[in-house]
Amino acid sequence: MSTKFFISLFDFFLPRFCPGCKQKLSVKQKYICDDCINSISLATNSLIKIEYRRKFLDRKLISGFTTHYIFENDKELQHIIHSIKYSNKFAVGKRLGEMIAEIRGNEIKTWNIDLIVPVPLHHLKKANRGYNQSFYIAKGLGKSLNIPVNQSILKRVKFTQTQTTLTLVERQENVGNAFKVKKTKLVEGKNILIIDDVITTGATQNECAKVLKEDGANKIYACATAIAE
């Protein structure tokens, strides 16, 4: 009773809103309202298989891939992800991570992951935003699955321009040599899961996997809250 009371008192002074539909949240709801959660399209197993083949199979860097949702423009999920990235709602990312764990947790467990690594932001961008949104998604996932998360293993050394409007080839060029492994010792022989908010072409994940493998990682897997077709 008491926590509920405090939450509703807190809501009185600083109400919470669903980032998807901008409606006020009730005491029971956490970060995202149920309507929005139910209306996001889920990624089916067959779709994941097809996308894995399209995006990762060629380069043979990533051994497995999973995702939860399908990213569609101007739908709830876009608003939610934008709120994480641009309106300081980092904790929503944590919630998304937990939601991935609920559905895809068993699948991820079969991969025997030792370490979760979020795709890093360039430090200037991080200073501007205040945090790395993928880290909070990773945190939510890692906490639910009891796997350690480390955000200081990878470093983005190249300040790349925003990728949202680029094609696959441009993206690959854009992120080429963008990453560096900072703590090689922690990587050696480990199974690593790379976390990102949305996977579009897979170029970023492939690039991360490349540097991780060069520094002795065993197997690399990729996971994101959503996949864009």
Place this chain on the structure above:
Amino acid sequence: MNDYPVIKFTILFTAGILLQHLINVDILIFYFFLISLTVYSLIIIKRIYKHFPLTNQFILFVLIILFGMSTAILNKNTIKELPGNIVHKKPTITYGKIEKVNLIQKDKLVFEIRTDSIITLNVKETRTYVLQCTFKERKNILLKFYNSIYPGYKLKITRSVYNARDKRNPGEFDYNKYLRTKGISGTININKVNQVKITGKDKDNFKSFVFNIRKEITKQIEKLYTFQTSALLKGLLLADRSNISYSTKEEFINAGVIHVLAVSGLHVGFISLIVIILLGRINLFIRSGLTIIALFLFLLITGAPSSVVRAVIMGTVIIISFMFVRGTNIFNSLALAGLIILLIKPSQLFAPGFQLSFSAVSGIAFFFPIFKGMISKNNIKSKSIEYILLFLSVSLGAQIGTLPFTLIYFGKLSIIALAINLVVIPLVGIIIATGIVSLLLNLMLPSIAVYYASANEFFTGFMFWLINKTGNLGFSFIRISNFNFYDAYIIFSFLLFLLFIKKKFVNIYARVIIVCLIIANIFLFTSLTKYDLLPENKLSVLMIDVGQGDAILIKFPNGRTSLIDAGIRLNTFDIGKYTIEPLLNYLNIDKIDLAFVSHMDIDHYGGYNYLIAKGIINELIKPAYDSTLSKDVKFEHFMDDNPIIKSYYDQKIIKIGNVRVYILNLTNNIKYQKLSGNNKSGIIKVVYGNSSILFAGDIENKGEKYYTKYYNDFLKSDILKVPHHGSKTSSTENFINYIKPLYSIISVGKYNKYHHPSISVLSRLQRYNSKLFRTDKEGAILFQSDGIKFRKINWRD
């Protein structure tokens, strides 16, 4: 707004405080009402709720309003008044603890003490009061004392205790009431170091810590900067504006930039930025927590004026909503800040600082989005012009928001404000930032800090230069006097109405007509609330309270004005500048048509120097030139240097409309010429229809004898300005008998050293059944005549 319940809550809560302020309910009645209402509502909810679900909400509304009222009742001003038997007694010894020490000023030190006991001749007052002490001494002595005291120290002060100056004249600032809102009951003036002794050294650690920080920052500022710049920086960083002069503040008001002197959101923004830059790599939560701590530290250092409290709470709310992923908007944080401040101190609602700060932010929050929409509709090509327009609209929003309060408190509408703010606001931002950086650097690399300081010196110099030039322009502001809260209410309701109906009229002509109609309505309605203290068609005589001295303002039925004497001028205080000019501004009088100097004593002609130099006096009549008197020589020269018509007293009648002004002096008479200076005072009788008033300057018994002999019954008047402040050398039995005044008015200073007025004169006037009014008792005295008889008017309403 529906999503943010706090906004509604705060509005209702504020309404409750206002309601209590207006109707002032007694606490017992209030609680009786509250309990019965609770019982009723319980019954109603049970029975009627099913049929009328709205009753529930209504009861909630009423309850919140009542909550506001009860907060106001519980926090009712409990500042005790000093009992009359300890005020202005000699000797008085006060024992107390230092409560707060202000930063030292150029020539004085102000601190507050909480008294243990106040002991006068045969009274011992042991109730606790907070007194404000002002210590004036030579600089090095003052500095030594300043460095030896801390909050918590016990003092013994051997000086009289006074009540602070209240509202003495129409439109004047009530300093006593202002001190009361700060919890201060009275004042002590100390002028020698041996009048104050430290008797105990128990430091109040927390307060001393804050005091030390303030002192240290001041020391650093003064080390780096010149006097002018450090005065400004102390105002901007420590919210201590005491070193910024009266005329500089006046210029800031004229230019419409006085708001930059209030520490507020800009500072909070800078401090957050500095913490974020310094701690960029630390965990988000720790960083946010440290930012909040830094903001609260800043709040302590500035002494928590309401603009800072507002800004700090709003900043904290934003940080907390960020940390806990909650939504907030500017209105919500503003409402929260308001609620917190008013819960702690409901009386803040009536403090100018609170009103200006909150109205400015709500003005920005409300109008900026509207202006922004207009700007983006127009598709401006150049980015820089768009930014300038956006910046101007922030400034305009704040100006519209604060408009009613600036008009009420300053009586001026600055026309150039928008343009000047465009330069001054960014400049102040730069000055604050450079100031903070230079102070931080001075701790580590003093040699580099000097460069920052000299750059800042340049910015400040430029800003002062700009404001000085523009603030003194003739057209920089319009004077709007007598603006009151009703006018503000009228203007705002029409503005809201305009915004509301704007969408319904698309046609441009229809819009223009609507706007014209609304403006006409505003003029009509505000003119209805205008109340003219000195109306036309009446003869008004206002005896201004100038302390010890004389100054009487006359407004004739045809609107012309006259001033008899203008009070004193000392090195430290000029009645002309600080009392008469503001009063004339308040009464909308630009020029005195005919002025009189009764005689050449400093407490009668002193204030004229300033008024003549300002071009306020058109014509002046004075006693015959006395070349043996050096002050007369000086005054004559001074008048010759200024464009003013000058003449000397001589028996004559001046007609001003239906009013006759008789000057009774018989300058050519040999006996008259032998009289002393006081006895040669201008004797002026003003007659309007059946009513008359006699101004007798400072004449004494010889003069009185002389005039009664010559004029006999012609002296008879309804009102007598009692000669020489009621001195026992004047107002002889014979004189009073000829005048037979219905009313006697005395201009005299409170606790004056001459012990005016004399008891014998007072009892003599009483014997003649003359009703007595004194400026030391009631402040300014106003009489008005419609040509039949004089009536006393209470100007305080």
